[in-house]
Amino acid sequence: xxxxxxxxxxxxxxxxxxxxxxxxxxxxxxxxxxxxxxxxxxxxxxxxxxxxxxxxxxxxxxxxxxxxxxxxxxxxxxxxxxxxxxxxxxxxxxxxxxxxxxxxxxxxxxxxxxxxxxxxxxxxxxxxxxxxxxxxxxxxxxxxxxxxxxxxxxxxxxxxxxxx
Amino acid sequence: xxxxxxxxxxxxxxxxxxxxxxxxxxxxxxxxxxxxxxxxxxxxxxxxxxxxxxxxxxxxxxxxxxxxxxxxxxxxxxxxxxxxxxxxxxxxxxxxxxxxxxxxxxxxxxxxxxxxxxxxxxxxxxxxxxxxxxxxxxxxxxxxxxxxxxxxxxxxxxxxxxxxxx
Numbered sequence: 001x002x003x004x005x006x007x008x009x010x011x012x013x014x015x016x017x018x019x020x021x022x023x024x025x026x027x028x029x030x031x032x033x034x035x036x037x038x039x040x041x042x043x044x045x046x047x048x049x050x051x052x053x054x055x056x057x058x059x060x061x062x063x064x065x066x067x068x069x070x071x072x073x074x075x076x077x078x079x080x081x082x083x084x085x086x087x088x089x090x091x092x093x094x095x096x097x098x099x100x101x102x103x104x105x106x107x108x109x110x111x112x113x114x115x116x117x118x119x120x121x122x123x124x125x126x127x128x129x130x131x132x133x134x135x136x137x138x139x140x141x142x143x144x145x146x147x148x149x150x151x152x153x154x155x156x157x158x159x160x161x162x163x164x
Numbered sequence: 165x166x167x168x169x170x171x172x173x174x175x176x177x178x179x180x181x182x183x184x185x186x187x188x189x190x191x192x193x194x195x196x197x198x199x200x201x202x203x204x205x206x207x208x209x210x211x212x213x214x215x216x217x218x219x220x221x222x223x224x225x226x227x228x229x230x231x232x233x234x235x236x237x238x239x240x241x242x243x244x245x246x247x248x249x250x251x252x253x254x255x256x257x258x259x260x261x262x263x264x265x266x267x268x269x270x271x272x273x274x275x276x277x278x279x280x281x282x283x284x285x286x287x288x289x290x291x292x293x294x295x296x297x298x299x300x301x302x303x304x305x306x307x308x309x310x311x312x313x314x315x316x317x318x319x320x321x322x323x324x325x326x327x328x329x330x
Contacts, residue, residue: 031323032323033199033320033324036320036323037202037203040203040206040207041206041210043210043213043214044206044209044210044213047217048209048213048240048243050217051216051221051235052165055233055234056166056235056236064223065223066223069218069221069223073214073217073218077214153202156197156198156199156202157199160199162199162324
């Protein structure tokens with residue numbers, strides 16, 4: 001089991017590294033401050049929501065080993081926020097059409113749900129009353145809050161004369 | 165969201181500290197654009213969530229916040245209302261006095277020591293219940309957190325002259 005955990009941890013670390021590096025390519029649309037602040041906000045919302053789901057409602061129980069906790073934290077704090085910044089990039093892109101923006105958003109759900117199912121399939125998380133509707137509500141809340149904040153933050157930057 | 169099991173000292177402490185810190189902040193002359201103040205709040209919301217999730221839950225479970233291990237309304241209020249404004253005050257005076265070198269180190273250490281006193285008070289009021297954590301661990305932790313806060317704020321400010329695509 002330890003080898004499996006270390007393997008997953010390594011894969012997630014590589015993915016996180018690549019995703020963080022890829023955020024450089026969002027600079028033609030997003031202000032540098034926007035990239036940082038939106039990433040932080042998405043990470044805060046995602047972790048906060050996960051704390052509520054696991055500690056308060058106890059809908060998901062996770063294996064109480066340190067590597068498992070690190071995998072969950074990396075998923076919630078680095079993987080999901082980095083993907084969310086890409087969705088925000090898509091939404092703020094002036095040349096992209098509504099269907100293109102919808103496709104980018106749809107792509108966001110694949111790794112987010114995929115990671116959840118992968119952790120469950122590997123036996124790292126156990127579901128109690130946690131189903132696909134709850135998973136969808138969780139994802140939509142995270143995405144909705146992040147996009148609303150991103151929109152608000154862009155308004156602020158525009159007012160301060162910082163955005164294009 | 166769970167409500168507190170009993171509304172007692174820890175809840176009153178959080179409410180009183182919130183009123184106190186916002187009184188201080190609202191009477192300070194405005195120094196940063198709103199977006200930068202918002203960044204300070206978001207960054208500390210993120211840090212508090214991350215740190216508490218990693219070290220205050222199992223397997224490490226070094227301390228509990230408020231009435232127990234469960235996440236409740238006043239945990240949320242602590243994150244939303246207190247950590248960000250406290251960091252704002254530290255960054256505010258750093259930006260105003262602009263300490264350099266040893267003065268900057270002294271500034272951060274001084275705030276860390278003030279925070280230890282406040283933390284001791286918070287423990288008395290049962291806002292934190294330490295299991296394997298001690299105030300001694302808090303000193304380097306606060307120094308690291310405040311240094312990170314100041315470094316990140318300087319980084320963010322340096323980005324403000326730049327425009328996308330530049």
